Amino acid sequence: MSRTLSTRCDTDGVDGLVDMFSPGPVHRPLRRHDGQHDTARRPLQQALAWFARDCETPDTTRGGMMTSIPNVLTDALRESLATISTATLTHQLQQRGIRGSFLSGLAPLRPEMRMVGRARTLRYVALREDRNRTYAGGDNAQRRAVESAEPGDVLVIEARGVADAGTIGDIYVTRLLALGAAGVVTDGALRDTPAIAQIPIPVYRQASHAATYGRHHMPYSVDDAVTCAGVFVEPGDVVVGDAEGVVVIPAALVEEVVAAALEQEDVEAFAIERVAAGESTRGLFPLAESRRADYEAWKAARD
Secondary structure (H helix, E strand, C coil): CCCCECCCCCHHHHHHHHCCCCCCCCCCCEECCCCCEECCCCHHHHHHHHHHHCCCCECCCCCCCCCCCCCCCCHHHHHHHCCCCHHHHHHHHHHCCCCCCECCCCEECCCCCCEEEEEEEEEEEECCCCCHHHHHCCCCHHHHHHHCCCCCEEEEEECCCCCCCEEECHHHHHHHHHCCCCEEEECCEECCHHHHCCCCCCEEECEECCCCHHHCEEEEEECCCEEECCEEECCCCEEEECCCCEEEECHHHHHHHHHHHHHHHHHHHHHHHHHHCCCCCCCCCCCCHHHHHHHHHHHHHHC
16 A cells, blocks of 8 residues: 655754753764764754654655555446345355455445445544644545545445444535445444435444534544454455445455355345245255256256
8 A cells, every 4th residue: 555655854853842852961972964973962862863864754644545546346347246235245255265344233324225336445533632633623534535535436434433423424425425426334423314314325334423523533544444343444445235234345356256146146046936936945055066957957047
């Protein structure tokens, strides 16, 4: 993941600040820019100057987006995913060793709506009052996450499972709809829930709460990896939602998972039809080799 790096630290500025707060003798001399040893520097000044010498660090304004977010969703994949249940997709991911893909505890605001889209992320961190002005004011991460959405994106919000402070409200959800976003997922609370329920966009949440995010949260970063409802989500992953909930598919696995999931749903449709007609589940679920010819004939007749 690419991060924006700041320029090299200003050691002269560091020196000026620590001169005010660093009493005490020098333990080791530092070499000055002119090559001479400076015996007047104090210990904290010396330590910070060493640190600043090669100081290139992630941008402390946070929310520096990934330089390139993959989008693996073709029209064909999107159409297929809109027909596959999250239960089937979760099973196929389990078959590939990925057991943490379903976001537990989240419910759809409009269960009749399906959701398929590319993950974009917003991370909230716990409120700390002395830092709130830095992260919550102005063009903060929440606003940038919304305004950077592209058609087909799903905004996935990490809110640490906090249920008694909102993470997004009706104005921002309306803006996401206008930008063509495909949905919103939060493991925290919605604010303005009755109004959001009238907006034709899929939204999944843990709870509803009238308080703003400032009660417990600071919007911290955009398009970083997040943990939402216990599931690791990277920007560019594929997010699918139905009436049961939300599953996250790693971008690199989408094509093979979709192919296997479509086959699984056909096999299960065959089994359901036969069980409804009075047959035993034995040999049908899971499908035994002795019944495969029956299944293939059923599938050919249906196609």
